[in-house]
Amino acid sequence: EIVLTQSPATLSLFPGERATLSCRASQSVRSYLAWYQQKPGQAPRLLIYDASNRATGIPARFSGSGSGTDFTLTISSLEPEDFAVYYCLQRANWPPYTFGQGTKLEIK
């Protein structure tokens, strides 16, 4: 089973700042990595699929990069609505699909 490790666990930033979230896989997942955003009381929302492709309706300030074992989600300039928990998901070697443990992005 592939283990995904996200860092940091919590990221405290001001609106307008740049956010960089990391997801590291225990073995290569090629480019089969997705990013999700989850706000309290809501279902997860797909942001990025296949490492770098924005999902439908996702603002351009969200971007993804990486391949193999190291991936990054970047939010270029934080908006108030971006403060949430972010999860990565791998589908390269399934079953099982595995998620990272999440990064909480909070307002400083």
Added chain:
Amino acid sequence: EVLLLESGGGLVQPGGSLRLSCAASGVIFDTYAMSWVRQAPGRGLEWVSTISRSGDNTYYADSVKGRFTISRDNSRSTLFLQLNSLRVEDTAIYYCAKAGFGGSVGADFDYWGQGTLVTVSS
């Protein structure tokens, strides 16, 4: 607009059973694999099960294998999850999710329902 609406959650005693449903609209249901993902209170996301477009192929997490059964009724655009031999650690919000690009098993999950809460407690 794709809508997924789960139902069937509730409070059940350890060892009990529940059947969850997920009604889909705004999508050609039989062209997409479907999955269940759960989230224990205050915890992260855990994949539970996936079913192919036709329903012929099913996949389960080890934690639920032999206890949970995924199925679908394409004529009613509905996904099901039968939960048997429930344990306290099965307590979670259960989300249904639709396969993303390509629509097959192994795809990402692009649309999610709002979830249904299953509480296992005596």
